[in-house]
Amino acid sequence: MKRREFLLSSGATAGALGLGGFGFAQGAQELTIQPASFALRDQVTTGMVSLSADAPPPVLYGKQGEVMRLPVRNTLPDYTAMHWHGLRIANKMDGVPYLTQMPMGEGELFTYEFTPPDAGTYWYHPHCMTMEQMAHGLTGVMVIAEPEDVGFDSEQVINLRDFRLDEDGAFLPAHTQRGAARAGTFGNVHTANWLQSPVYDHAAGSLVRLRVVNTDTTRIYKLHLDGGAARIIAWDGHPVEIDLPMPSADEPLLVGPGQRVDFAIAMPGSEGESVAMMAKLPGQPAKAMASLRAIGSSAGRDLKDLRPLPLNPVAKPDLNNAELHEFVFGWTPEGGEPNNGFCGSLGYNFWSINRTPWPGDAAEGAGPLATLDLGKSYVLRLRNESPNLHPIHLHGLAFVPLRSNLRKLPRLMTDTMLLLKDEVVEIALVADNPGDWAFHCHVIEHQKTGLTGFIRVV
Numbered sequence: 001m002k003r004r005e006f007l008l009s010s011g012a013t014a015g016a017l018g019l020g021g022f023g024f025a026q027g028a029q030e031l032t033i034q035p036a037s038f039a040l041r042d043q044v045t046t047g048m049v050s051l052s053a054d055a056p057p058p059v060l061y062g063k064q065g066e067v068m069r070l071p072v073r074n075t076l077p078d079y080t081a082m083h084w085h086g087l088r089i090a091n092k093m094d095g096v097p098y099l100t101q102m103p104m105g106e107g108e109l110f111t112y113e114f115t116p117p118d119a120g121t122y123w124y125h126p127h128c129m130t131m132e133q134m135a136h137g138l139t140g141v142m143v144i145a146e147p148e149d150v151g152f153d154s155e156q157v158i159n160l161r162d163f164r165l166d167e168d169g170a171f172l173p174a175h176t177q178r179g180a181a182r183a184g185t186f187g188n189v190h191t192a193n194w195l196q197s198p199v200y201d202h203a204a205g206s207l208v209r210l211r212v213v214n215t216d217t218t219r220i221y222k223l224h225l226d227g228g229a230a231r232i233i234a235w236d237g238h239p240v241e242i243d244l245p246m247p248s249a250d251e252p253l254l255v256g257p258g259q260r261v262d263f264a265i266a267m268p269g270s271e272g273e274s275v276a277m278m279a280k281l282p283g284q285p286a287k288a289m290a291s292l293r294a295i296g297s298s299a300g301r302d303l304k305d306l307r308p309l310p311l312n313p314v315a316k317p318d319l320n321n322a323e324l325h326e327f328v329f330g331w332t333p334e335g336g337e338p339n340n341g342f343c344g345s346l347g348y349n350f351w352s353i354n355r356t357p358w359p360g361d362a363a364e365g366a367g368p369l370a371t372l373d374l375g376k377s378y379v380l381r382l383r384n385e386s387p388n389l390h391p392i393h394l395h396g397l398a399f400v401p402l403r404s405n406l407r408k409l410p411r412l413m414t415d416t417m418l419l420l421k422d423e424v425v426e427i428a429l430v431a432d433n434p435g436d437w438a439f440h441c442h443v444i445e446h447q448k449t450g451l452t453g454f455i456r457v458v
């Protein structure tokens with residue numbers, strides 16, 4: 001285990017340039033889930049899913065502590081429901097079919113309304129027909145701004161994800177039985193904001209907040225920055241209170257599906273120089289997923305000009321009075337086909353939590369994996385007894401890793417814990433948000449073949 005293989009995820013930034021975003025003030029505008037086409041390669045790929053006919057899902061902007069109203073309309077023949085990953089909001093707005101709402105059929109509207117309690121980098125994706133809709137494009141970034149100016153000159157969102165295409169730009173099957181039983185099925189076209197190696201202009205010598213989000217259905221990105229001076233300032237939405245080593249080509253940052261990392265970057269002072277977000281992909285040299293190019297004369301700013309980000313109001317667990325719950329993630333080949341109702345099944349089950357494969361979103365009588373008392377502190381022991389990595393995600397609550405049997409884990413607040421091969425990690429949380437909270441692997445082929453459940457807080 002390399003020293004830095006301890007954390008991380010990826011992110012996306014929209015910022016002043018690039019991907020147009022929807023501001024919270026425009027939140028009443030309908031978000032329409034619809035078919036889309038886009039030139040992911042030289043040819044146009046059809047059969048995509050987005051919120052407009054010819055562009056990626058926009059960055060959605062909100063502000064900490066201010067209400068967001070997001071009417072979502074489904075125009076697909078398939079069912080759907082929208083989930084806001086990492087936001088600690090009311091359970092009935094969490095977008096999990098059968099658990100928190102019924103799936104939305106063709107033509108139906110569901111208005112999501114919530115007040116994000118935390119600032120930071122989050123994202124959204126469907127939680128019904130998940131494999132089909134996410135693999136075909138429907139994964140977008142949410143930026144929840146701090147109420148006060150935190151001192152950057154500009155921002156850049158980078159939404160990292162792959163698509164699985166043939167030579168003509170047509171979709172290949174997004175999942176395979178072989179992949180589902182192992183690490184998942186990987187895409188072969190690697191994109192940032194649906195583009196291959198886009199270049200974004202930012203003022204020379206300025207301070208840029210880079211928000212990187214891994215919205216892929218499978219890939220654990222191995223990232224580092226090349227050029228400029230930079231620091232990691234947030235992880236999975238929450239400000240980082242300690243000095244983290246900057247990743248490098250030899251010791252990249254692991255960013256699993258669902259995870260985010262924010263960097264503060266001081267742009268190079270000379271026009272034309274750039275900072276590249278590099279990814280190490282199997283069997284090839286590190287590749288620039290996206291670059292920031294310095295333009296104009298130097299603004300002369302320095303990382304030291306930045307004050308730490310204000311902390312989010314996440315309760316600190318009381319470790320002396322925390323009850324322990326154990327969870328085992330593993331392979332369970334004898335599971336039958338899950339009953340996912342209107343939300344799509346891959347047709348088989350391979351995985352389980354506590355040796356029970358998820359019987360399906362629409363299965364009658366599927367109870368919680370654990371019931372937690374509202375307001376109490378808990379330690380959850382997460383044991384991976386498989387050789388595959390699993391980004392384990394809990395909805396509605398933020399948690400902090402305490403210890404691992406394999407590595408030193410920095411105590412970074414998160415909603416998604418990447419478990420390595422044979423790793424056992426203890427995490428702690430305060431169960432301060434009532435409801436039924438989905439708890440699953442974010443490798444979608446694992447999620448959809450048994451590695452799912454929920455935790456109840458009452």
Ligand code: C2O
Nearest residue numbers: 083085258393438
């Ligand atoms: Cu990002 Cu249950 O999801």
Ligand code: CU
Nearest residue numbers: 084085086395
């Ligand atoms: Cu989530």
Ligand code: CU
Nearest residue numbers: 390441443446
């Ligand atoms: Cu998994």
